[in-house]
Amino acid sequence: MGETCDELQRPGAEPAILSVPLAQLRRERTSVKWGRYPDDVIPMWIAEMDAFPCPPVVEAVEAAVRRGDTGYAMGGPYVEAFTEFVAAEWDWHVDGASAVGVADVLSGVTHLLRLLTDPGGPVVTSVPAYNAFFEVIEACGRRVVQAPLTVGHRLDLDRLATVFGELTAAGERTAYLLSNPHNPTGTVHSAAELAALADLAHAHGVRVVSDEVHGPLVMPTSTFVPYLTVPGTERDFVVTSASKTWNLAGLKAAVIVPGPGAVDDLRRLHPFLTYGASQLGVIAQTAAYRDGRDWLHRLVAELDANRHLLATLVAEQLPGVRLLLPEATFLAWLDLDGLGLGPDPALELLQRSRVALSPGPIFGRGNTTCARLNYGTSPEILREAVDRIAGSLG
Template sequence: MNPLEQLSLADLRARRSAKWARYEPDVIPMWVAEMDVPLAEPILTALQEALTIGDTGYPGSWPMVDEFVAFAARHWGWQVEPSLVVPAASVISAYVEAFVEDVAPGEEVVITAPVYPPFTTYLRQAGRVVREAPLTDDLRLDLDALETALAAATAPADGSTERRKAGLLLCNPHNPGGTVHTREELTAVAGLANRYGVTVVSDEIHAPLVYSGAEFTPYLSVPGGETGIAVQSASKAFSLAAMPAAQMIVGTERAAWLGEFRKGAHGHPTYLGSIASTVAYRDGDAWLASLLVGLEANRDTLRAFVAERLPGVTVSRNAGTYLAWLDFGGTVAAGGRDLGGEPADVLLAEGRVALNQGTHFGGGGAGHARLNFATPPAVLAEGLERIASVVVAK
């Protein structure tokens, strides 16, 4: 059964998580990356059993790493050496810890914008300088722009002839818009990174959410990727944001680095997160397959609606993820009001539908908004009708 068809709007409005609690009850929330689904039955059963016996201590013997390794082999043909995997508190904490290890305060990390806002906020909070390498208009990697950014980030400081250390934080599949980077693109990225001596961390949290006609390629599996770091988690594919857990995987040429990294003080998954992730990787394939069918149908509904009912709006193709990127540059509000740089503000005020503000995603975000389509078809339809009631073509 499609998990997206199991909950009603009334069921969802009873939730107190961020997606459903932030706005007033008359708003259709289509913003933060929470899915409107029940827990997969195997995960629910495992958590209920743990709670029933009060098994809520520190992380224990759940084999999350081993089940991740098996999941990666089944789904992507990626053979991961378990000794190169470290459990992590979350994807965000893992990539921050990796760059804190490799990139000194005041040095730069390159991101490909527009991109997930915490790429910027958490790195800056850690004292690293963020430099943007813009994506193309269709949200693909721009290798020329990326090389320009890497060259600038590693350029020798005044009075020095040695290149500075820098990092590159990838998002694959990309958030927003769901671009799934190809093996050829990632191989080219690895070549540039190794040429400039840059540490690549690939955020692959959406890796299980790739649709028919596309294929996820792990960064560490491409030629040159052996020097990189990847971060994976079951949290987005199985809707487990309340129970953080992640895995940091390092390339084969980072074994010594990992040995030193393990000696430091780093975050660990929550115990319930390790239970949920282990069961998701081990027993969640059938549920995930049903979810993907439902998400792909919602994606197609969104694209058809935009084409037929929202002239002046363009929408991402979304080969993966449930986070679409809408460009409102060809529209105005129905009364003639300009949407300005934040169409989401007007949509909320006049249509009572909540999307993410585009400028939060960095360069290229003005005039755009992000829409979460991981919701029941009836809720998606209502949200889209509300958008259509607000905007018209210029």
């Protein structure tokens, strides 16, 4: 099963990244994660980790503020740092000259969907899917087309073939919004699955936009495959950022990477749309990509330990819960049907146990018995949360 986070924090070693005490989090954190609920609630909902920050990022941001380097961002060093990182981690060699910086992943996705589809046109996504996908698609005047995953939470290629075929036969310009790795299930799509998806999309003239913000957070038992590294993706796009991996959602920056056949499409974006990344966000994320790889590898080891701890706690204390052991991210997908909590189990658990989870229905059609749990926290907080849930069930 691997080491626990407690075992990873040995005498003389650096403190575990995921070891911030609950009292300290409540006292010092002012983000929406910690401000939405009263202090008696353990927040395990939004995708924000309870992590000590990456030291090179802290040093870079502090130094920038001290010297007054808080003007408008230059994107070149950020893109360069990103290309160096993906080459080192995944042997993915990106042409930095073709990549474009944007404010954040969701704004990049928005710009691409408007480019690739018509007003009111279809954007397909596999559900359960990241809840913000639905909001982004609707906000840019497109319509969501939901294509469920298989019962094993893999891409349902047969269903996608049917959906793509129906939409394009009707003459609609269609995009597919991919979550790679998949949020909320933590599924890591294989190279074969991604290549099959690319073949389907190409055959039907569907353009793929892959959100790969969780790409570096793949567990040691799996291998992350950047979508643009598989054959047949030349006309597609990746949008990504250091924001999730290094817990930098408040320091905004992101990058759009086009396939070789999509470079001209990306150049059609008005330059104004590619502004908006924060100078401090660019500085922070550049430092993360360049100098934060050791921190990242420590974090993944701690998340690996936490996912196994969660599996053990659920098996021992919550036998009515089905946990899909995540292969990536710091998010776990739980089926709470066996607890008999009624039509809104996440709300019921919030009221009973004072633990906040993300309710399943926000991730797409169905999923009424499911919830997403953020295990990017300390083992102590994780244990307390499961203890509270178990104790509340009587």
